Amino acid sequence: MNITVVGTGYVGLVSGACLADSGNDVLCLDLDPAKIDTLNSGGIPIHEPGLDQVVARNVAAGRLRFTTDIDEAVAFGQLQFIAVGTPPDEDGSADLKYVLAAARNIASRMTEHKIIVDKSTVPVGTGDKVHRAVTEVLASRAVNIPFSVVSNPEFLKEGAAVDDFMKPDRIIIGINKGDDTALDALRTLYAPFQRNHDKLVVMDVRSAELTKYAANAMLATRISFMNELALLAEKLGADIEHVRHGIGSDPRIGYDFLYAGCGYGGSCFPKDVKALIHTGQVDAGMDLHVLKAVEHANDLQKHVLVNKVQQVFGTDLTGKHFALWGLAFKPNTDDMREAPSRVIVNALLTAGATITAYDPVAMDEARRALGVLTGLNYAKTAKAALTDADALLIVTEWKEFRSPDFRLMRSALKAKTVFDGRNLYEPRAVRDQGLTYHPIGRAG
Ligand SMILES: NC(=O)c1ccc[n+]([C@@H]2O[C@H](COP(=O)([O-])OP(=O)(O)OC[C@H]3O[C@@H](n4cnc5c(N)ncnc54)[C@H](O)[C@@H]3O)[C@@H](O)[C@H]2O)c1
Known part of the structure; x- marks a missing residue:
């Protein structure tokens, strides 16, 4: 099948690459030229384990391409997946401007039946809004071209996204009654991903939107x-x-x-x-x-670690220096969106402390997300981050933090104290190494 994926971020790139891997021809569209340039020159704009190999082999096979050309993208796929962002608006609602813009782009160029599949996470009723937007644009063009609007929310987890897409727990399809053309197309598309048993859960569009x-x-x-x-x-x-x-x-x-x-x-x-x-x-x-x-x-929970630090060192942290392990919001990703580390770094700096942070993959992204902050430096290794620190804060549960050299930790940390926001260690084992340990919800 020819498939267009609109939006080549975490969801769009993984979906596009995995759909190409099962033999489809996929064209991924993004309006960010830097992202498309990176992909077209063999790079991957995000850190996602295993994704580079899936992308590389499908690009090499000629089944996966990337473009910024909307005309080409709309002409290409009968299936048009929308996987653009739906960030929070000021009032907390999901901002649908990217979804509706993508739908209008399709409507203003389509010349034959298109199945518009919404993969972005969107509020109940968005399917109707997309339907209306497409109808309006087609009317303004004075053309009458049939189209389908389907909801197919994505459940992949960053850090395990390729595996999740390849072996889904379920595939939710929200579809209007009687739209057999669209349902058949999606059944065929997803057949290779559900060989053990039928994972397709078919329902109405609103229920699919709410399910996500x-x-x-x-x-x-x-x-x-x-x-x-x-x-x-x-x-x-x-x-x-x-x-x-x-x-x-x-x-x-x-x-x-x-x-x-x-x-x-x-x-x-x-x-x-x-x-x-x-x-x-x-x-x-x-x-x-x-x-x-x-x-x-x-x-409140995002402040718990800093509260613990201030109980030990006082509310004014001027002159105190902390090592911070982990910046990404979870392991195996470089995603910094809403990461607890952002709150923790800002609270420590505001209280007068200085920080040396380390993350195995998210430091570039952290520099972009946090900007230049006085008092925040980055170390090349977890060990190097400990140098001259009074105490260590653990914020992301990366595997490489799980079995540290506690002796080195004790000799490096001036106050010999560890604040563990992810409960990585057995309290007794840390104590036995001569360290003071502050985990979450456990006696230190
Ligand atoms: N990231 C996840 O783990 C995850 C998992 C499941 C669902 N989702 C949902 O999927 C959606 C996408 O999330 P994401 O994390 O992949 O976002 P993202 O920010 O990584 O990627 C979105 C991409 O869409 C592009 N874009 C915006 N408007 C466009 C347009 N009109 N045409 C072409 N490209 C356009 C942006 O340039 C960006 O590259 C969101 O609704 C999100 O809630 C995300």
């Missing part, structure tokens, strides 16, 4: 729940890790997404929780009490 928000809202809820419980555990002298084991063993609960930490971040959970709260309020006249609490708890 419901999934992210549920996951964010689990995290905020555990984070709040961790704070309670600390006050009551309980250990949140024991509690996690104790409840995770219940199959109705399960172990995933029960790790206490210094808050969730990334390009999805914060904005999707916000957007769903907004949808409730504005489109349904409903307060989503649970989600408001989830968001509030997460905002």
